[in-house]
Amino acid sequence: MMAYAYIGHEAIDKSALEKRVVTVEDGAVCTFVGNVRRHSRGREVAYLEYNAYLPIASRTLQEIADEAEARWQVKLAVQHKIGRVELGEASVVIVVASVHRAEAFDACRFCIDTLKEKVPIWKREVCPDGAFWIEGEEALPASKAD
């Protein structure tokens, strides 16, 4: 079975995502929600803007999700929002359903860690006194304001 992986502008509906994978066979459901927080490495954030290079981002996220399903024998659904994401809103949600909890935790962690490393999505932090592009560990001042 192919995992569900989606990158788009829509707000993420966590329960809809859970419905995609959870059945009565599953004793464990592990849901990871990545939320936009107010403070980022000393900067106060007003909101975030994500963009992606979709031709590779969509394919890579699908590959990561499929690999997690195959390696831990779980069912997985992952969705990443792009565009403007407000404080307290989810930018990414991963749902993993499995018979036992160990596999669900491991697959979920693998999915978020690998996503952060490999999927070409970039975050722009919009702060009250300017915006920053985040590239890996670096925060570079954005020269275009909003």
Next chain:
Amino acid sequence: MDHDSGPSTLSSQEDEGSGSTRLIGAHMPTAGGLKNSLTAGLEIGCTAVQLFTGNPRQWSHPSLTDDEIREFRATHEQTGIPFLVAHDSYLINLAAPAADVLERSRSAFRGELERAHALGIPWVVTHMGSHLDQGEEEAVKRLITSLKEILEETEAEGCTAGVALETTAGQGTGLGWSFNQLGDILKGVGDNPRLGVCMDTCHVFAAGYDIRTPEAYRETIQKFDDQVGIRYLRVIHTNDSKKGLGSRVDRHEHIGMGEIGMEAFSLLLNDSRLLHIPVVAETPDAQTMHRVNVARLRRLAASGAYGIVVTAQLFGHYSDLFPGGTVDVLLPKGAVVNDLAVALTDLNPALSDLASHCRFAIADDLVDGTTALREGCTVAALPPSSGG
């Protein structure tokens, strides 16, 4: 035109696609606000605009306000003009013998770079100053010291705008009219992605380098490459000359209407090594004639056997460097991804770390530097990501 073949023949089947990708424009007036240079430039078909960011005949400028910067950047984005370049004040003499003038010039030129950086203008063209009969050798040394210091100081402040040294006509005691001297100055300053050259056809011709026939053009460009280096070229000022070869007098004329003549511009615009280099006219009668000169340059550019148009799509902070985060680049046939990276760095020194910082992709494939580029393809440059 007295020879039978070659790129100077205007074809009726112009390659519109490539012709409109060429970065061609003019020095546009800024009366009523800096941003007016962009709207007026767009109106007459410029894909490259040169402007003064201050009054070129005054030492001090009121510093740009945040509103001015914001408005200029917003207009830049709206007009979508891919290439901008600033020209510095006429008063600046980075080789000045008098200590007070030298210090004033250095501080004014730092200001030029800072303003360009704030406005998102990647290059500032400057003349190389004058020795004023106080010793040419010493003047060259002062110029080199000025450039080194200014590049260092502004780099420390995070300024990415670069300096393009303009070839001069050799009028009066002006430095930098001989290719050899310009080459020495570049060597003296040392390699720096923020250091480049602007070639002005009128100045080169007035300085004694002929470009009027294919043979003369070839010889002059060869000399330029040997003594200066084509790899340093960032902008070409396409001006015809009112004065003759070797006159050492700087008087610009409309394209094709002066002593240089049309053929030289056709040769220049169809030189496969220079396809991605922006060309800017600094010809007289801006209000009425810039439109004519820009259209003429574009027709000449469209007449040749062309290269390929490749779109670069930039992500992360690089996407701020061009309107819409993309720029179309004209490259010779057979160009590879690395050639695109070099051409992009020529357009903006802030892209000099692009190749070391990014992976490249065409459609959904990651590609390496040696991948061949095809007409119409889009190459995405992907810096380290930050999803999640």
